[in-house]
Amino acid sequence: xxxxxxxxxxxxxxxxxxxxxxxxxxxxxxxxxxxxxxxxxxxxxxxxxxxxxxxxxxxxxxxxxxxxxxxxxxxxxxxxxxxxxxxxxxxxxxxxxxxxxxxxxxxxxxxxxxxxxxxxxxxxxxxxxxxxxxxxxxxxxxxxxxxxxxxxxxxxxxxxxxxxxxxxxxxxxxxxxxxxxxxxxxxxxxxxxxxxxxxxxxxxxxxxxxxxxxxxxxxxxxxxxxxxxxxxxxxxxxxxxxxxxxxxxxxxxxxxxxxxxxxxxxxxxxxxxxxxxxxxxxxxxxxxxxxxxxxxxxxxxxxxxxxxxxxxxxxxxxxxxxxxxxxxxxxxxxxxxxxxxxxxxxxxxxxxxxxxxxxxxxxxxxxxxxxxxxxxxxxxxxxxxxxxxxxxxxxxxxxxxxxxxxxxxxxxxxxxxxxxxxxxxxxxxxxxxxxxxxxxxxxxxxxxxxxxxxxxxxxxxxxxxxxxxxxxxxxxxxx
RNA sequence: CGGGGUGUAGCGCAGCUGGUAGCGCACCGCGUUUGGGACGCGGGGGUCGGCGGUUCGAAUCCGCCCACCCCGACCA
Numbered sequence: 001x002x003x004x005x006x007x008x009x010x011x012x013x014x015x016x017x018x019x020x021x022x023x024x025x026x027x028x029x030x031x032x033x034x035x036x037x038x039x040x041x042x043x044x045x046x047x048x049x050x051x052x053x054x055x056x057x058x059x060x061x062x063x064x065x066x067x068x069x070x071x072x073x074x075x076x077x078x079x080x081x082x083x084x085x086x087x088x089x090x091x092x093x094x095x096x097x098x099x100x101x102x103x104x105x106x107x108x109x110x111x112x113x114x115x116x117x118x119x120x121x122x123x124x125x126x127x128x129x130x131x132x133x134x135x136x137x138x139x140x141x142x143x144x145x146x147x148x149x150x151x152x153x154x155x156x157x158x159x160x161x162x163x164x165x166x167x168x169x170x171x172x173x174x175x176x177x178x179x180x181x182x183x184x185x186x187x188x189x190x191x192x193x194x195x196x197x198x199x200x201x202x203x204x205x206x207x208x209x210x211x212x213x214x215x216x217x218x219x220x221x222x223x224x225x226x227x228x229x230x231x232x233x234x235x236x237x238x239x240x241x242x243x244x245x246x247x248x249x250x251x252x253x254x255x256x257x258x259x260x261x262x263x264x265x266x267x268x269x270x271x272x273x274x275x276x277x278x279x280x281x282x283x284x285x286x287x288x289x290x291x292x293x294x295x296x297x298x299x300x301x302x303x304x305x306x307x308x309x310x311x312x313x314x315x316x317x318x319x320x321x322x323x324x325x326x327x328x329x330x331x332x333x334x335x336x337x338x339x340x341x342x343x344x345x346x347x348x349x350x351x352x353x354x355x356x357x358x359x360x361x362x363x364x365x366x367x368x369x370x371x372x373x374x375x376x377x378x379x380x381x382x383x384x385x386x387x388x389x390x391x392x393x394x395x396x397x398x399x400x401x402x403x404x405x406x407x408x409x410x411x412x413x414x415x416x417x418x419x420x421x422x423x424x425x426x427x428x429x430x431x432x433x434x435x436x437x438x439x440x441x442x443x444x445x446x447x448x449x450x451x452x453x454x455x456x457x458x459x460x461x462x463x464x465x466x467x468x469x470x471x472x473x474x475x476x477x478x479x
Numbered sequence: 480c481g482g483g484g485u486g487u488a489g490c491g492c493a494g495c496u497g498g499u500a501g502c503g504c505a506c507c508g509c510g511u512u513u514g515g516g517a518c519g520c521g522g523g524g525g526u527c528g529g530c531g532g533u534u535c536g537a538a539u540c541c542g543c544c545c546a547c548c549c550c551g552a553c554c555a
Contacts, residue, residue, distance in 0.1 A: 157555075
């Protein structure tokens with residue numbers, strides 16, 4: 001058989017990633033360059049991501065709504081930085097119903113403008129604030145180089161847009177949602193992330209401050225896994241979002257926006273996967289357990305099937321997402337490999353020997369071979385499985401965190417910085433000048449990722465120019 | 480947009496000193512199999528990226544176009 005084995009990560013990480021995405025049936029290439037089809041298994045993962053995030057959004061007082069896909073071109077042009085940032089990657093509709101449009105419509109690359117326009121109509125008084133709206137949707141950005149999930153012309157995400165009476169409230173919201181993303185990434189995705197502030201060069205077009213969560217992939221490149229922006233009054237002024245305060249004086253509102261996209265699926269793949277395929281965190285996995293029946297004879301088949309159904313029902317009743325692979329056309333060995341490719345956290349095998357002994361064989365996806373294999377009594381299995389899933393979730397986070405921490409370096413000088421960013425991240429003092437940032441990028445292709453705030457570091461000297469520096473920043477090659 | 484490469488069955492490829500298309504995998508049928516990627520037999524499937532030229536005859540030679548991939552300048 002051809003293509004049984006994945007290209008190993010240490011041979012060609014990109015190729016490994018592409019093969020996983022295709023062979024785990026997460027996504028496929030669309031007929032249009034740079035566009036992707038999210039297949040049912042990939043979308044099921046996305047739905048679990050959505051649920052985990054949406055719950056957190058609701059818990060922090062947000063509500064969902066839907067804004068249109070098409071935005072008048074003139075809206076984009078109202079915020080100077082915004083249009084400069086996005087104009088190179090806009091898709092524009094110029095014909096509708098066979099007629100040339102009077103004003104071109106852009107397919108939203110993000111929705112600050114049209115939402116700002118609506119907010120200006122809805123917000124009249126301080127009593128209307130804050131407005132805390134999120135939308136789940138898709139956006140289009142005409143990227144040149146694309147990768148499935150990581151960068152495609154169209155992608156799915158959520159974008160939160162909030163308006164507040166005061167600067168402080170808006171800053172707090174920016175931080176709150178960054179914290180929500182970090183909590184989600186760490187506790188649901190088992191993806192360790194670093195929270196911090198983006199440099200001026202890396203920030204969102206139109207924001208005063210952008211913050212992000214940054215994750216390290218297994219090739220040590222950084223992936224921006226979510227962003228939260230403090231937009232100050234930039235969009236409020238561009239779209240006239242004004243309210244009367246308690247003193248009856250007219251004020252501009254303060255707005256924020258924050259987003260997390262299907263790119264996070266790429267983060268999960270590249271954080272956890274191994275040379276057998278995906279490894280999904282139990283809390284997000286579409287199937288947490290796959291049951292594989294094993295039998296030879298007819299009579300074995302009958303008793304195995306009975307046990308499989310019983311175990312399935314018991315696990316399901318305990319709230320565990322379980323799949324039975326009862327395909328007759330492939331062998332158990334094939335199924336083992338198949339579900340390992342798809343990253344199901346736990347495999348349960350039930351065969352004649354288990355019927356005899358009242359057990360099942362259990363194999364952990366995160367621990368290949370004998371190490372992860374055990375035999376458990378059928379009685380009380382749901383509790384044991386639930387415990388195992390918790391343990392898998394925990395050890396996945398621990399492993400990813402250990403990997404990341406062992407690839408973050410504190411270079412002594414610039415020469416060492418240029419070396420360490422080839423196989424890790426550098427955490428160094430930076431004077432925050434664009435020139436120093438640019439020099440690192442030109443010399444090494446590494447960019448500043450983020451500056452963690454409230455760190456324990458005191459003032460120091462810029463790793464590049466030696467001038468005084470207040471903060472440390474992560475330098476890394478990024479996706 | 481600059482450099483490099485590839486287009487032949489769903490996927491991966493061979494055929495390229497011109498003679499009307501083949502292999503592996505996948506797929507369909509039947510049978511035997513099933514605790515780590517099963518096997519046998521039978522079968523279906525192709526405007527050879529497109530257009531034009533050379534020729535009795537083009538997947539093959541020539542020209543133009545198109546698409547996609549990889550590497551560089553921008554990005555969730």
